Amino acid sequence: MKYQVLGPVRLVDGGTSHIIRAQKIETALAALLVCPNRVVSTKQLISEIWDEEPPLRAVAALHVYISQLRKLLSRFGAPAGPIVTQAPGYLLRVDPADVDYLVFQEHVRTGRTLLMRERCEDAKAVFERALGLWRGPMLSGLTLGPVGRSLVARVEETRVECLEMDVEARLILGRHREVVSPLYGLINDYPLNEVFYEQLMRALYGSDRRADALGVYRMAWETLDRELGLEPGRKLREVQRTILARDAGRVRVAG
Template sequence: MQFSVLGSTEITNDNTPLELGGIRQRAILAYLLLNANKVVATSQLLHAIWDGNPPPTARKMIQNAVSAIRRTLTTNTDPTTTATLHTHAPGYQLRLNTETIDLYRFRRLVREGRHATATNNPHHAADLLHQGLALWRGRALADLVETGITWSEITAIEDERLSAIEDRLEAELACGRHREITPELEILTATEPLRERLCHQFMLALYRSGRQVDALRVYRRTREALIDGLGLEPGRSLQELQHRILEHDTKIQVPALVG
């Protein structure tokens, strides 16, 4: 049995998606998955599902949803991936191997990718980060977001994704793949104009592709977005890159480790 939150909430058994019921049951399952192996207080679930304004029958609704989730878990046909949902004061605990949850596999691969970067192995880093990002099937908990749920955890997970993308692009640059990633960076910097690290990577990729004028144009565009959106000038790293591009600094040319 496998669990997915990097996209719509989903449980699969033998690669077959299982019926999860209504949105309330899906939301409770998702919240328990985000807090796998931890005790989640009923009060936390009440706040998460009803945004701090639960109806009088809310606790009973949670009990019914938990019972339904337990029935779904009993359909598991793989004894190596057992998941159990326990009543544990002051609430509930979903016990399972976190490797069965795509979010936790993603986080493990990102950690391994960052370690590969730190040990000067960008090719392996890029591969690991690509594997992790390939687990995503859309926005995190997309089915819940569509109903208006706005958990801070969802925003945090989406930021993890963007950070992992930036880490992968950094590894790709270290491998000398600046031309290959330029189109992707063009899209990302258009959708995330205030992320300076993406801008830095885009400028570097353009410069290494012989497009100095375009790289400087990206700097000006980002600077305008930062001033208009946040009232801030670009950070030191971005300003230094602009100066190095203007001076044709050899230190920002294609690295020696290329393959």
């Protein structure tokens, strides 16, 4: 049994995918997957399922949901007894290799190490595998409690880092043209992320589109000023200065 949460929650048994149609049971599973192989207290589970508005008989309702979830996992092919009752709550026993967000995080760690060792082709392949695990926003369709929201935020930050490193590996490999279009899309999705502006400037300059590269700097300046009242950071300014200096050098040589 594999657990997929990088998108809507999905259970995969062999080649067959299953979804959980009862949202409270789905949220209970998500809350256990947030802390795999660790005890999640009854109090925390109630907070994750109902946030700040639990019903009067929340503990009894939780017991029912856990019982139904156990039956569901057994029917879908999970190993016997993956959910263990252990004070002060419950524990979901899983192999980390069977949980997609844990696999994603491991891929990112591996890719980061490969990139630092300048094994860019290998790093790019690992980043592609990591990003290929995503089917949409993590745990989409669920109303999460504080722990779930915190995990989603952390994993999304890791996804952005993975996107940045994937582009960086391609730039180092000289694949400037192939990242231009994706970078415009990433800037549209993350308009305050200066790394993507800086990478797009380098990609355009490496594609002999110097004017467009400088136009991206102006776009970044206008966006950051309008949204945050800030100027571009050091790396963006350095890329702009480098482009201007190289162009000035070309003009002197030509003259």
